[in-house]
């Protein structure tokens with residue numbers, strides 16, 4: 001599966017301004033007088049930061065921007081990344097943090113515990129084409145319809161006891177009894193209900209699913225989409241990887257010879273037992289305009305499923321719904337399968353990568 005090429009431009013797209021307005025007004029409910037902290041690093045283009053700065057000013061907010069270093073190793077290593085004390089200190093004053101750089105971090109968890117809201121327009125990473133991603137997946141979609149669908153799918157996960165995922169001849173069974181689904185709708189604010197629904201949200205919308213405590217998954221999966229592991233962003237295996245799980249632990253890596261070897265070697269050298277734990281989350285992409293680019297928008301490609309591996313101790317608190325023991329690791333890595341069939345008990349949610357409109 002080839003990686004698709006987004007629209008990479010060197011100029012500010014005017015369409016980014018109404019996109020930022022939708023994010024602040026409809027998804028974050030930014031109000032006049034609130035303190036907005038924008039955290040970025042050098043991967044974020046100046047015009048992206050300026051737009052989020054300027055639109056917040058237009059809405060009457062007080063805004064500060066802080067740029068920090070590019071974290072070593074990219075998103076995979078977020079659970080063990082070290083952040084400068086000045087960034088951490090600034091976060092203590094913010095009502096709303098716009099995060100273009102951090103993702104999972106203990107100081108973000110602490111900010112939320114203090115009552116701050118956090119919105120991550122690029123899912124913890126801003127890249128030169130994050131503007132294109134946001135315009136396509138937010139401005140050019142019906143984000144409210146995506147939010148409502150994400151909530152319906154989350155409710156289906158909550159109701160079910162067993163999630164069965166079929167990819168080719170591989171079957172993975174996950175015991176999801178007693179676990180609540182979560183919408184991961186990308187919204188902090190529900191304008192229809194006029195209430196805040198989450199303290200932390202990430203774009204593009206949406207990827208409803210479940211957080212999975214230890215020991216729940218058995219069987220095999222074929223990974224034909226993406227593999228986010230080492231060192232940054234992700235790669236797409238030329239032929240499917242075959243991963244086998246026993247009681248919530250990855251026990252065998254087969255399939256594509258190149259990527260199976262690389263993944264096995266990386267995990268062995270990492271020497272972190274927590275990195276084999278998983279899946280720790282299972283999420284269904286439902287954005288009609290998300291593409292398989294190097295941006296984490298690939299997790300929202302319609303009908304695909306992304307599972308996380310390794311650390312859940314930070315995400316579990318950020319989402320706030322996790323039950324049971326949460327795996328801890330120095331890394332959080334992910335894989336995506338593009339054409340799964342998903343059964344929730346005996347309800348068909350997805351058939352070969354196509355959502356079942358009759359149930360969601």
Ligand SMILES: [Fe+2]
Pocket residue numbers: 281307308309332333334
């Ligand atoms: Fe993940």
